[in-house]
Amino acid sequence: MSMEFNTGVPAVTPTPTENCRERGKMPNSEPELGSEQGPESKPKPRGSVWDEVYPYGEVPELSELSIYDDDDEPYIYMCEKYVYKNKLRLKLEAADNEHLERSRGLSEYDVLPRPPGTLLCGGTQPLPITDEDRPTLEQFSRLALDYYSEKNDNQAPTFELHEVVKCAYDVGIAAGHMFYITFQAKPKDKDPSDGPAALTTFQAQVWDGYDESREVIKCTIKI
Missing domain, CATH: 3.10.450.10 (Nuclear Transport Factor 2; Chain: A,)
Structure with a gap:
């Protein structure tokens, strides 16, 4: 059988530690000791979304994470102090919650298509019937x-x-x-x-x- 399946977007977006440099969000090297570092050149916060270990040894202030507000990728940062979610993450979560509410009470045979960019994974979802399948x-x-x-x-x-x-x-x-x-x-x-x-x-x-x-x-x- 030649069916291929898309299991959806992971429920938690991976940390952008590595791809920040590609998007211009992080300098390629740490500033030299003794050099002055103004507000604009300060490295942007980074870390695991689960915040087991923060690379700089401290948790960033919630206000510092506003740099991710308008990212084109969903982003979540969790620590003991707070949970931060950027705008796209909040939008996708709202769409997923609406989908789950609309799907309440439906059987596996009648499931609805998931919203674009869904954060949901696993479970049952429709399979388009192609000529191949x-x-x-x-x-x-x-x-x-x-x-x-x-x-x-x-x-x-x-x-x-x-x-x-x-x-x-x-x-x-x-x-x-x-x-x-x-x-x-x-x-x-x-x-x-x-x-x-x-x-x-x-x-x-x-x-x-x-x-x-x-x-x-x-x-x-x-x-």
Whole structure:
């Protein structure tokens, strides 16, 4: 299977210690001893976002971190005294909180797309159905129909796949991916041209492991 997944932006933005020089935010060397250092030439604060050790041996004043207010990268600095977040970090957190509120109560099958630049990671998110991925999702759906038939002792109508409607997947699992697929199927003795009543919507949960293990966890008719 040729699916590629984007697990999202890390929840905590790495420290800009190394890339500050590239952005002109830090001198390439420490000032020489005895040299005068005016307010404009003072090195800008830097350090771990978790503040385990501050490079200069002291925590900067909160006001000093205002230099990061308008950065084009989200930035957070945490220490025992305070937590600083620049404007972009606050904006992204607000968008993520709004997304989480809108997603409250939705099942894994109906998850909403995450906002651009999200700080969220892990969890379940929609998977766009591309021409490249559709055959694999159709294969998963047919396996799910076989599972459904077996669980019902082959007493239910025999269904065949009509169309994959949408899909979501669980990101951040090291061993593989869990897929949540919504698809439509029809009894083999009916034709979709008979109208919507001829189609039944199913929801299936399918595990696809990197070790080529594959298992249908469940498959039910959507109520």
